Amino acid sequence: MILTLLIPIYQTWHEDNVWQKMVAVSSISSKVSIITLVISVLRDDWMMGVVGVIIITVGNAGLMLLAHLLKKIGENDSTQLIINN
Amino acid sequence: MINFLTYFCLISGLIFWLWGTPVLFQKRSILYKLHSLSVADTLGSILIVVGLSLKIPSELPLLILAIISLTIWNTMLGYVLAYSANNQEEKSDG
Numbered sequence: 001m002i003l004t005l006l007i008p009i010y011q012t013w014h015e016d017n018v019w020q021k022m023v024a025v026s027s028i029s030s031k032v033s034i035i036t037l038v039i040s041v042l043r044d045d046w047m048m049g050v051v052g053v054i055i056i057t058v059g060n061a062g063l064m065l066l067a068h069l070l071k072k073i074g075e076n077d078s079t080q081l082i083i084n085n
Numbered sequence: 086m087i088n089f090l091t092y093f094c095l096i097s098g099l100i101f102w103l104w105g106t107p108v109l110f111q112k113r114s115i116l117y118k119l120h121s122l123s124v125a126d127t128l129g130s131i132l133i134v135v136g137l138s139l140k141i142p143s144e145l146p147l148l149i150l151a152i153i154s155l156t157i158w159n160t161m162l163g164y165v166l167a168y169s170a171n172n173q174e175e176k177s178d179g
Contacts, residue, residue, distance in 0.1 A: 001102070019170035023118050026162055026166060027106065027122050034130045037134060052151065053147065060159060067169040
């Protein structure tokens with residue numbers, strides 16, 4: 001699981017295009033939440049389980065807002081170059 | 086039997102993860118990456134959580150909540166990313 005988590009982390013560091021970065025970061029968020037759930041089952045510690053479920057919801061919601069923000073920013077021509085470089 | 090089912094779900098979920106994530110390395114369009122990632126992350130993660138719920142049935146409510154929120158949120162995030170990214174690429178090409 002950790003190995004598959006490293007792939008999007010490397011991609012986030014390596015990629016320049018902001019949307020490719022966003023795709024990799026969304027993959028990180030859902031993988032981290034599942035790893036948290038697996039660890040909470042193995043340790044039988046259910047506070048961690050709740051944290052894992054909260055990460056699923058809030059992590060994806062935050063990324064959704066960020067995507068909308070980037071879209072609005074990208075619509076201004078002046079910032080278009082920044083987004084696409 | 087339960088043990089076999091548990092490990093079958095966990096391993097098949099992990100296989101989905103391993104199948105869909107390396108696509109990030111390829112020089113592909115965002116929609117292609119989003120498709121394979123949504124299969125890997127959403128479907129693979131749900132299989133893993135189903136395996137976990139078979140392992141410890143006492144915490145079924147929490148794990149069902151995890152499955153529901155995974156299904157809803159991952160799908161919506163994939164749609165929003167596809168919509169936003171696609172809009173940008175059309176504008177920068179146009």
